[in-house]
Amino acid sequence: MESTVKDRIKLFLQHLNIGQNSFESKVGWSNGYINNTKSISADKLNHVINEYPQLNLNWLITGKGVMTDPSALSDPTGQIIGMVEEGAAEYKNKYLEMLEENRLLRIEIEKLRKIIETKVHDNRDKFER
Template identity: 50%
Template structure:
């Protein structure tokens, strides 16, 4: 691969579009595709400044790994030390499930390990939620629609082993820069030092979250919703699309005659 191809591979790994990447390094649309064989030092500085974990040697020569190896060193260490910071129990030492509603999620980013903050959250007991520590989060937005509806709830089990986190699972990821996000994850932590978080709703972008941004991961085990989706709507859309295709076929036949 040449430099342009490696940049495109990095963009794809980060879950970005080419235009979003160009905007992030303050270049005009079409810049990446205009690169021939080499790239100017000024543009390299912009890229490294914006993406400090990118391995400059790999970008220029193709040698080594895409990301700086220093990023991977604390990964194994962090795997070993993961444990819930606060666990809530009742008078009978039965574990309770705290609810983090939308209005409390900004505070949770700094209070997730604060006993006082967690104790102020409402708590619940739910069936079949044993053998683990659980937390309930309210969903905000439509990025996971129709899998999850806006203002519905998910119950997540604390993930204490990020190394073996299964891909294609819906998780609540507590991050420093993106806040609390609910996404379908692909585990690329070992490979790239990032967690690739996908939206089920294709109108919303995917997010690649660096390891150092992640504070907690909760694998969703239950979904609570007050909305009953009407499948007729989807069927109607398919039927309308089939009618449009049939009409176009008939129109083409008439033109051929």
């Protein structure tokens, strides 16, 4: 499932624990803009980056990389946090992939279990006759 710029903005707002109305006001957007627009123009994104320089523009536009830009953080602690977030994002993606693989394998196991049960039942019927 691929997320949109709007979805990623909402994730960023959750990350900062701020409301959508507050965010829209701070970046100069009208109230309800995020929910009512189909796409967000480069000019509007520029307002976001000016107000939130820690937001990784590459992540916002493409969904690749990490949410926050470690280079926008001037102190070493911020850089460490950025590296940890990047590693966490990689592990989260790998974890989600493994969950999906696990789900598919469970479905396959259940199918095979049903096939075995059918074969065993058919063989019992043959021997009982």
